[in-house]
Amino acid sequence: MNKQFHIKVDEELHKQVRVHAASEGMSIQDYVLLALNSKIRESKTSKATVGKNKFTFIDLFAGIGGMRLGFEKAGGRCVFTSEWDKYAQKTYFSNFGDMPEGDITKIHEKEIPPHDILVAGFPCQPFSIAGVSKKNSLGRTHGFLDETQGTLFFDVARIIKEKRPKAFLLENVKNLKSHDKGRTFKIITKTLEELNYNIHVEVLDGKNFVPQHRERIFIVGFDKDIYKGQEFFTFPDMPVQKMRIKDILEKEVDPKYTLSDKLWAYLQNYAEKHKAKGNGFGYGLVDLDGTSRTLSARYYKDGSEILIPQGENVNPRKLTPRECARLQGFPESFKIVVSDTQAYKQFGNSVVAPLIEAIAKQITQALESFSVKDKKEVS
Template sequence: MKSNKLKFIDLFAGIGGMRLAFEKAGGKCVFSSEWDKYAQKTYLNNFGELPEGDITNIDEKSVPDHDILVAGFPCQPFSIAGVSKKNSLGRDHGFLDKTQGTLFFDVARIIKEKRPRAFLLENVKNLKSHDKGRTFKVICETLEKLGYSLHVKVLDGKHFVPQHRERIFIIGFDTNVYGGWERFDFPELEKPLKRMNDVLDDRVDDKYTLSNKLWNYLQEYAAKHKAKGNGFGFGLADPEGICRTLSARYYKDGSEILISQGDDKNPRRLTPRECARLQGYPESFKIVVSDTQAYKQFGNSVVVPLIEAIAKQMVQAMNIHQHEKSYEKEPVVI
């Protein structure tokens, strides 16, 4: 029996946060790509599939047909490739020349070859201002010239989890299919309700407590920068509020999100499981790597329920169009 589920591919998959979200929205993953071996291990243990490796080595023609392309691609500087470089690659992509040598180029060549009906690209908020806005301009021009109408917005994960996490989302719909008239709106974000206490464990191993040496260093570092009028320093999370953005560098000292343990004990880091909750991962999600790798993985990941809300809006827009298209084909009875 043929499945009616929308098929999607998961590029720069990390540990599968985007996949979880699109599966919850009713999608079926048919391909994934992730080069980091530790992220691959986590992905395999949670989805039973080992992602393909380095995307730069993947032939776009070998990628399965799909309805939606999903990618949280890294941000890199763009430079116009030379003629010799283009010839050596054996590719003649015209306006795509501007993105060669960047990982966005690999997303663009797959979109060009496979023509998904829609895509979702996620990146850091600063993508818009990166390289004086040139990077973002090239990305948007490239996608529009490929024949996609764009919807772009910066959204904050704090509406779903107790974490201030702003990311830019670029949604595209194939103009050959939708004609630029797709009925897509970004999700309405309700007032944040989650608090740090909602993700914290009552009892935590003492290994997560900061040593006296590290705690003293962080306090001295913060005091030094405060005296200079800078805002650098550690962040003690308000248990009744939200925390700073969890980053991939959290494994180093945990300074951006520390949890108070009272006056008689040094603050502590979050545990990997608490980091998972902070990104909206379910309790059933398996953490199968070291704490250091887990911190990197969750710091690089996405707020799963936010992506799910966006995915549902995308799927709804695609289903509405399909329904209207079917309705147009119905014979008129007089």
Template structure:
């Protein structure tokens, strides 16, 4: 989406070059304009990138989404050398904020095309391991987890890259149900695979409400190469006491379009009453503005029922996309160039940025300590 401050350049191309440009753009699933932007940006990044000495560490961003992990690791002093994301709408948001269009399907990218790096980070797709995803697939008679041939094997692309690139460390994120999926077999396969490649592996379920006003539990799997001989950062990370409140992330002037219609509000109330009578917990989630919300999900665009903001003398309303961004800890400078529907999906699928930032900082503290210890050893031996 063009920005009013965008600059224009006009270039005349001969017919043959224009034809090649058009064919290559289509092959990459991009418009000619976006492909030219990507190509120029990649070349300029290559030509002008900062010396790596000015960064504390390097990392790659897999299953990048809209870049929540990247924001966190850049804030800790890291330099992103490579990113991969398959969703075209996420790519648009990523490009708008980082000036880089992520590479596409990770299963199609040879490891030799991925640069060496200190850390690998990624929130690999959740659906095969989520409660909702598993139930849906089984109801359709489909396999899930590692038996799912389309998504379940994506973890092995992470393993493929780690095996060949041998980063110092990695951080993976997923839904907390990953630990119990298939009676724990899936999780054991993941951990065993990573340990067999020479990494000390630890996992921890952490709640985003330590940093933002949202109850959001996710599992993090962290690994540090055994040769570094340091404790796993997840084991020693101390989380602050929750203090954030919903009222702190709300916008002051909200478009009336986010207020629920009478029809939808009546439906949600009737639906909740019906299930309450049956002893079920299904229903809408009207928020205590001095408390925290339920977990923001990718389906929030459908009716917003899990997180509804009360309004005086009005039906409750949905969160705005900007409020969803704040609920996940994204800064207000983060651009949202997509429709509300896509924005809700993107933030619902993203990570809680301040939580990942805390993990990233703990990682860097550990890695810097290793470098200091090695320098000390070299000096003593010298």
């Protein structure tokens, strides 16, 4: 049973609440409820985590919180998050009790709280050439930092420069290395090195943690002002995958996820047409005892990259949103509060949470081992 509060506020506060609610596209009631929930959670978190968290981190381009899941399981506490998509914000708030700040390009770096680790799965955009102006620039007149202006990586760089986290983790698609004939990746690494960070780069596959082939590039950096390039960091040893696609499937599935005769015929004809031309394009009917292709944000369109066979006389079906969550290693407790279309986009844009946790633990161990080493040398 829902209860109600009846409170009186002065005219100025009412005006401020109304303006802020409108800017978030929310009703005044929903905005006030959000503010109350956030304050209560903040109070509980601060009391429960004093002295218990190993580190603090911020979650940029947060999506629905896949990176946060991994870093929290590694012992961290999130002190700031940013995500502009309103549907992702809704999912994020429903699961973490925090409403992400909006567009990171509009948030001044000085407003972001201090943190030990910066985490960002930034989008890959074409990089502008040197000389393009941008508000809140890093104050550089030349060099690689200028070349990142006009891109979302610039916002990562300006925050790193201002807040000087001990370490960071950046995640992106595997082909970031080859984007624009390698120029993009060169600019990124040079920018991070100019900021005086020692970087470690590796392409890792999520299939070692979940039954999905999902290669992503990970860039880990440590502040050379602190660690002098001598941090004890290695990427995690990848475990042998034991899960199979059939292990993540729901027992009872709504018939709406089964492909229509028209769509199934289209996908088969499309695959045959490209096969005749020598191309590899086509649907992916998965081996239930194996792993799937990479789940993408376009999965909602036709589900073609990952189709579940249902026998000879029944058309294959798409994964359900819950199965997509499992394919990314999200816990069963993770709430799906948006439409199927938005859920497919959100999980397709997210990360393999157990892989992020494994990397987070390696970063944490590097920070801790250096601290122990430093204390021994002092004593």
